[in-house]
Amino acid sequence: MTKWRRKLQMNDRLLSILGLCRRAGKIVIGTDPVIESVTTGKSFIVLMTKDFSANSKKNILKASNNSSVKTFVINRTKDELGMAIGKYCAVVSITDRGFSDKIQELILKEQEQEE
Structure with missing residues (x-):
């Protein structure tokens, strides 16, 4: 991806905060590590992309519902x-x-702005 496109993308506030979380070491990445983090109670929130696979999404939702962790599908x-x-x-x-x-x-x- 070109340099100018990356800068354009990073104007997105949500993605900027997620990048900051990564640099701070406060993020868990990937399906299996996220499920483990949710079931052990280390996670506060789970974020899934809009193009996440249905089967994996089902597994994440099952784990998060059992431990009452909030789960969002981001746009x-x-x-x-x-x-x-x-x-x-x-x-x-x-x-x-x-x-x-x-x-x-x-x-x-x-979500309020989209409605």
């Missing part, structure tokens, strides 16, 4: 999320309360 693709955090993936969980609160606030604000 971003795997590529966009991967560019923000530096690793190609479709699901992440946040292990910090402050980051998770801010991310949830941004997602809810986005």
